[in-house]
């Protein structure tokens with residue numbers, strides 16, 4: 439059965455030369471964090487900058503050029519389903535990501551011989567190579583809707599509370615890969631873009647929580663509102679199913695210090711995102727052994743203290 443997902447982080451310092459990749463297992467959602475990706479596909483070319491995301495569906499051959507040199511970012515891979523726009527429910531006709539902002543390439547082809555051109559194909563989690571002597575990008579024209587595409591995250595139209603309380607971050611879903619169970623995502627791609635915070639009598643940052651979804655977070659640029667320290671662009675965090683988490687001590691204390699009656703405040707210069715799944719990810723050995731693993735991550739919550747004071751009890755008279 440083809441069901442599940444994978445999350446990867448990439449670094450690259452060399453363009454793909456005389457070779458193309460093809461994923462026979464699933465679809466890629468690519469989130470560059472540093473350095474543009476010039477992606478050539480069988481349907482044409484996509485120039486993808488940090489702040490854009492690209493989707494390469496299962497089976498497309500593609501090649502990546504790095505015009506800015508060293509590059510890094512994140513990739514989500516989904517098996518057995520495809521990304522789609524979330525149902526807007528009561529939001530209605532417009533909002534969040536608009537279909538018009540998803541850009542597919544125009545056809546582009548080269549009719550060239552390339553001795554020793556290598557196709558690397560991922561199939562069942564293993565890599566296979568095949569050599570051919572011509573470019574795979576020889577498709578003169580195409581039609582249909584099974585295509586690679588890109589989306590500029592700054593086009594996203596965020597919705598949120600306008601009076602009180604903190605919404606589930608699913609309100610900012612850009613794309614979702616569904617399961618057969620309505621409302622239970624295989625993988626939601628959610629963003630935390632610049633936006634106004636206006637909620638009254640509300641702890642505005644993400645609440646402390648422990649939930650059934652597994653949350654992988656990345657930061658494209660700026661700061662994340664719940665982690666003033668230690669969560670840097672290009673970094674990642676994983677709060678797995680039912681692992682309690684929330685803002686770090688500094689974010690918590692500075693929010694409390696601002697008091698209860700803060701006016702509208704705009705979060706600017708930021709773009710964080712989350713891959714959120716109902717399935718638990720297993721962490722690879724290489725990630726666990728990485729010299730970049732933050733063994734002290736839990737320290738971000740050290741020193742958290744309660745600001746709760748028992749309210750004075752008033753006698754409430756009830757009718758007899």
Ligand SMILES: O=C(O)Cc1cc(O)ccc1O
Pocket residue numbers: 605606607643644645647653664677683684712
């Ligand atoms: O854990 C996180 O930082 C992500 C997150 C953000 C938010 O605003 C509410 C819930 C949530 O899981």
Ligand SMILES: [Fe+2]
Pocket residue numbers: 647653677683
């Ligand atoms: Fe969370």
